[in-house]
Amino acid sequence: MLVxxxxxxxxxxxxxxxxxxxxxxxISGVFGIGGGFLTTPFLIFMGIPPAIAVGTQSSQLxxxxxxxxxxxxxxxxxxxxxxxxxLVGGLIGTxxxxxxxxxxxxxxxxxxxxxxxxxxxxxxxxxMMLSESITTIIQTRRRNLSDTNNDENTAQPQISKWxxxxxxxxxxxxxxxxKLHISALLPLGVGVIGGLMVSVMGIGAGFLLVPAMxxxxxxxxxxxxxxxxxxxxxxSAFACIxxxxxxxxxxxxxxxxxxxxxxxxxxxxxxxxxxxxxxxxRLLLSLIILMxxxxxxxxLFIPPDNLYxxxxx
Amino acid sequence: xxHFLPLIVFIIGLCTAYPSQAxxxxxxxxxxxxxxxxxxxxxxxxxGTASPKGDIVILVKGPKNNTSxxxxxxxxxxxxxxxxxTFKNTYGYYNIASSTPxxxxxxxxxxxxxNLGLNNLNIQPVSSKxxxxxVNRFREYxxxxxxxxxxxxxxxDAVTYLNDTLFKTRIHMPPNVPLGQYHIDAFLxxxxxxxxxxxxxxxxxQIGLAADIHYFxxxxxxxxxxxVIAIALLSSFIAILLLRRD
Numbered sequence: 001m002l003v004x005x006x007x008x009x010x011x012x013x014x015x016x017x018x019x020x021x022x023x024x025x026x027i028s029g030v031f032g033i034g035g036g037f038l039t040t041p042f043l044i045f046m047g048i049p050p051a052i053a054v055g056t057q058s059s060q061l062x063x064x065x066x067x068x069x070x071x072x073x074x075x076x077x078x079x080x081x082x083x084x085x086x087l088v089g090g091l092i093g094t095x096x097x098x099x100x101x102x103x104x105x106x107x108x109x110x111x112x113x114x115x116x117x118x119x120x121x122x123x124x125x126x127x128m129m130l131s132e133s134i135t136t137i138i139q140t141r142r143r144n145l146s147d148t149n150n151d152e153n154t155a156q157p158q159i160s161k162w163x164x165x166x167x168x169x170x171x172x173x174x175x176x177x178x179k180l181h182i183s184a185l186l187p188l189g190v191g192v193i194g195g196l197m198v199s200v201m202g203i204g205a206g207f208l209l210v211p212a213m214x215x216x217x218x219x220x221x222x223x224x225x226x227x228x229x230x231x232x233x234x235x236s237a238f239a240c241i242x243x244x245x246x247x248x249x250x251x252x253x254x255x256x257x258x259x260x261x262x263x264x265x266x267x268x269x270x271x272x273x274x275x276x277x278x279x280x281x282r283l284l285l286s287l288i289i290l291m292x293x294x295x296x297x298x299x300l301f302i303p304p305d306n307l308y309x310x311x312x313x
Numbered sequence: 314x315x316h317f318l319p320l321i322v323f324i325i326g327l328c329t330a331y332p333s334q335a336x337x338x339x340x341x342x343x344x345x346x347x348x349x350x351x352x353x354x355x356x357x358x359x360x361g362t363a364s365p366k367g368d369i370v371i372l373v374k375g376p377k378n379n380t381s382x383x384x385x386x387x388x389x390x391x392x393x394x395x396x397x398x399t400f401k402n403t404y405g406y407y408n409i410a411s412s413t414p415x416x417x418x419x420x421x422x423x424x425x426x427x428n429l430g431l432n433n434l435n436i437q438p439v440s441s442k443x444x445x446x447x448v449n450r451f452r453e454y455x456x457x458x459x460x461x462x463x464x465x466x467x468x469x470d471a472v473t474y475l476n477d478t479l480f481k482t483r484i485h486m487p488p489n490v491p492l493g494q495y496h497i498d499a500f501l502x503x504x505x506x507x508x509x510x511x512x513x514x515x516x517x518x519q520i521g522l523a524a525d526i527h528y529f530x531x532x533x534x535x536x537x538x539x540x541v542i543a544i545a546l547l548s549s550f551i552a553i554l555l556l557r558r559d
Contacts, residue, residue, distance in 0.1 A: 002352075002353035002488055003350060006350070006522075006530075007527060007530055010489040011352055011488030059545050062545040063545040063548055063549050070550075112388065116391070240538055241535070243538075245534045252526050252541060266552075267556045304385055308382055308458075309383055310381070310455075
């Protein structure tokens with residue numbers, strides 16, 4: 001069934017778009033990432049102009065993240081204080097990122113720097129998460145088999161310098177929901193870096209926020225998805241307004257199609273997340289991140305079938 | 314009236330006595346193509362009369378725009394967009410229907426002069442600094458891409474004569490057809506010579522809900538953005554209510 005998009009000025013296959021929304025919604029609900037990495041390229045593949053794909057995708061993020069946020073909230077799976085501080089950092093990062101981007105543009109060859117950085121970044125994070133989650137899974141399985149308390153694992157062998165530094169940071173704050181007492185600079189810093197990524201690399205921060213919250217802030221795994229999505233929801237609303245006002249690239253009909261699929265997908269995702277163990281969820285997420293990273297790396301190293309592409313008309 | 318009768322007879326006689334007095338007229342089934350949210354492409358039917366009977370070429374041209382194309386190249390072993398070109402005033406839609414293949418109708422010079430044929434289009438880059446060989450490669454890609462999207466096409470034998478003077482053809486408009494002002498040019502050739510030419514304006518525009526949304530997004534963009542957010546939030550609430558497990 002074809003539906004005409006008034007802003008994109010073209011007709012699209014409605015069920016395909018809704019299905020795409022649903023798949024992204026499930027992933028977003030389970031892992032707490034936005035899923036823009038899937039939506040945008042698929043929309044462009046379907047022939048929708050890139051600017052409209054990016055602009056409209058923000059409205060879908062609002063819908064899928066808010067659905068998940070409400071569900072996670074009911075289960076008390078959100079640390080609002082943490083999300084708020086990360087959000088402040090995110091805003092600082094986004095705004096300063098715009099200037100950094102301008103600066104990079106001034107020096108030229110921004111594309112090269114950004115693509116290479118992004119590939120290194122995704123593959124690095126994905127690889128680290130993959131090895132960590134595999135080790136955890138093997139360890140728990142071994143522990144279950146031997147059924148003895150292995151002191152080697154529980155006795156933390158390394159209270160490293162990094163741990164020292166982390167503990168000695170000023171502005172300590174307690175996060176009752178996460179049962180953490182850490183410096184406010186940590187979530188703020190994570191937010192700033194996330195915001196920088198968004199404006200410099202132009203791709204969502206979920207990829208960064210989720211691993212950073214797990215390993216860096218040590219937020220309990222159950223709270224990670226909800227807390228990251230709460231932040232994504234607010235950032236997306238901000239982005240949606242910006243795209244609508246400055247570029248007029250938000251297509252209401254396209255948004256409705258995506259949203260209709262993604263709100264249902266997100267509900268399914270949140271329910272699924274209750275059944276997936278923390279380490280398995282991390283394993284799956286690391287595989288997704290690695291796949292995207294390798295796909296981008298492939299684009300850089302493998303000679304493309306078609307050298308030409310149309311930028312604008 | 315009596316005085317005029319001989320004059321009328323004389324004029325009619327003149328017309329029939331001199332068949333070289335060529336005449337070509339066309340009309341389309343719909344005066345304008347109106348796009349609603351249900352639009353999924355359309356086919357227009359075009360009728361025309363030609364006297365004397367000759368080779369007909371119907372050219373439908375869409376709105377003009379600049380088009381930028383980039384090309385990837387290998388830099389330090391990485392495939393990165395390294396080159397780009399902007400063509401000025403390219404047609405957003407270009408469709409030729411003819412009674413026989415246009416190459417056999419007339420000479421190349423006449424085709425180029427009338428913008429007929431995909432290889433005879435005047436597609437030039439904005440900047441004149443590009444070498445000719447490069448311009449040709451980019452141009453070739455541009456035309457191929459437009460053909461792939463169904464926006465540029467060339468159909469010989471698409472114009473059929475119903476009798477000695479009346480002909481008809483169908484023009485397909487794909488779902489991604491650009492909006493704006495179109496021109497339908499009709500050419501009548503006899504023995505390779507262009508003997509008559511006519512133009513018919515034509516517009517493609519959105520109406521109804523699609524047009525309202527477009528207008529709202531352009532003129533009240535902040536409110537529009539807020540509405541999109543409200544709709545997004547509302548639909549997630551509805552989804553939760555509907556899918557609630559009690």
